[in-house]
Amino acid sequence: MHVGIIGGASTIGSTLAYSLACDDPHNSVTLFETALDAAWGHATDLRHASYHLVGGPLSEGAAAAGSVTYAPTDDIGEFDLDAVVVTARVPPSDDDTQRGSRGARTRELDANLPLIDSIADSLDAVDPVPTVVVTNPVDRIVYRLWNQLGWPRSKVMGFSLAETARVADAIARRHDVHPTRVSCPTMGEHGEHVVPVFSSATVAGEAVSFTPEQREAIVDEVLEVPFEIAEKRGIGDSSRWVSGAGLLRVLRGLSAPNPTDPLCLSVPLDGEYGFTDACLSVPVTLADGEVVRTIEWDLDESETARLREAYEAVREDVRRFED
Template identity: 45%
Template sequence: MHVAIIGGASTIGSTVAYTLAGLAPTVDVSLVDINEGAAWAHAKDVSHASYHFSNAPGETVSGDDIGTVQSATPDDLADLDPDLIVFNAAAPQPEDATDRGARDAELDRNLSIVEDVAEDLRPLDPTPLLVVTNPIDRLVYQFYSLLEWPRRCFLGYSLSETARVADALGSELGVHPNDVYCPMMGEHGEHVVPILSRARVGGDAVATDDLDRDEIREYVLDIPFDIAKERGVDETSRWVTSAGVTRVIRSVMAGSTAGGDDPRGRLGEPFCLSTPLDGEYGFEDLALSVPVDLDEGGVDEIHEWDLAAEEADELAVAADAVRTDLERIGAKGYDS
C-alpha cells in the first residue's frame, strides 16, 4: 500500500509517517510538501528510524518487505499513484490559537489550499482521501464538491475524540480507558455528539444515565486546547492524531485483505469518520461523522443506528452548523 501525505513536512504529517514506520512497516509513504528540504529531511530521518523498528526484539519485518519513505512535491502527485491520500496541509496557526474558537477561523484560511490541492489531485483516478486539516467536515465536503469522485472516497479524521471520551468515561466508570468504546458522531468541533447509548466496556453495554453528558463533552472539547496552551499551537495533539490516522490506514489495509485482521480492531466496533451524506440520518449535501466500515475504496458501509432522542437532536444541530458554513462558501448544492 502506498500512502501520500500532503503536508508531509508538518508536525502531524511527519508524525504520521513515523507512526506508520513502527506500526505498519510494509506501507510505502510519500511526504508531499511545498517545503522540499523539510520533506526530504523528515523522510530520511523516518527511513533511519525504520531500521530500528525492523530489527527490534519480537516479530520483525525483513528488508525485502519493508516500505519506503520518500519526499515529493505537489507537482509529483499525478506520478505517485497512491492508494490512499492523507490531506494535512494547512495555513499557519496564530500563536494565540489556543481556545475553542480558533477552529472557526480555519475555514477561510484553508479553503484556497483545498482548491489548489484539488487541482493537483484531479489527474488521479478516484482515491480514498483522508482529511485531517480543520475544519474537517467542511473541507471533506469541499473536496467532494471540487473533485466529484464517488463520495465513498472522502473521509474526515475524527478519532481523537473517541480516545478523549474514552479517557473521560474511564475515569467516571473506574475502568481503563483502553477498554472503553463510545462512538462520537456529528461535527469535529463544538457540535460533537457522544453516543452514550452505545457505550461499551470490554464489549459489554454500560449504564450511562447517571453521567453528566455536558461535562463529558466539555472535557472532550477543552482538552486539545489545554494541551496546546502548554506545548504551543505548532505541536497540537500530534501523538493521538498520528495514532488515530494510522489506525484508519491499517483498517483500510485490513478491509482490503481477505482473511486479514478485523478492520474494526480489538474492540470489534465501528468507528466514526466524517463523510458526505446522501440521506443517511435524514441529511444530505453535507459531511458529518457517522459510523462506517472501510475497505480499499474508502467507505464500504455507513451504519444507520437508532439514536436516543437527545443524540438525534444534537446531530441535527451539528448538521445545521456545517450547512451554514457550506452555504456561506457556496459549496456544491449551495450555489446561489
C-alpha cells in the same frame, strides 16, 4: 501499502509517517510538501530510522523495507499511491486556541479553503484513491474537497476519531478502567457539536448510563482538552499522537479485505439520518480502499437533537462557501 501524505512535514504528517514505518517497515511513504527542505529532513531521518525498524542488515532473500521519499505536491500524479492523507493547513493563530470561538472557526475555514482547492487541483492528476482529510475545520473541508474532486463519496473521508478516544478516556477515568475497556463512539461535528453515543456506551462489556449532567461534563472535558494541550505544548504542536494512531487505524482498515467494525468518520451524507449536502461523523465500515457502508444507528432523543445541531452548524458554513 504506499501512502502519500500531503503536508508530510507537519506535526501530524510526520508523526503518521513514522507510525506507518513502525507499524510495518514494508510500508512506503511519500511526503508531499511545498516546504521541500523540511520534507527532505523528515524523509532522510525516517529513511535512517528504517534501518533499525527492520532490525539492521537483512539476510539474503528477506523482504526489503519500504521506501521513504518526498516531492512537491504538484507532482503527486507521478506516484502510484494506495491512499492519501491530507494534513496540510495554514498555520493557526493564537486566537484559534480559544474553544467555541465562531470567529476562530471562520478564520480557519477561510484560510484553509484556498489551500484545499489547490490540493484538489493536484489530486486531479490521480485516479480516485481513498483520501483521508485532517485539515480543520474538517467537516467543511472534506465536503469542499469531495465537491472539487467529483470522486465517489466512498473515497473521501475526514478524520475525527480523536473524539472517540477522548470520550473513552473521560469515561474510563470515571470508572477506573483502561480506556480500551470503554465503547462510546462519537458522531457529529468535529468541534462544538460532538455527539457521544452515550445511549450505547459500555464499560467492560456492560451497559452504563449517564445523567444529563454527567453527559454534559464529559462533553465539556472532551472539547476542552485539545485546547489545553495546545496551550501547554504550543499551538504549532497539535494533538499529533492521537491523530497519528487514529489515522493508522483508518489506513489499516482501508487496506483490509474484510469490512472493519464501525468507525465514526466524517463523510458526505446522502440522506443518512435525514441529512444531505454536508459532512458529519457517522459510523462507517472500511475495506478494499473505500467506505463500504454508512450505518444509521438508533439514537436517543437528546443525541438526535444534538446531531441535527451539528448538521445545521456545518451546513451554515457550507452554504456560505457555496454561494
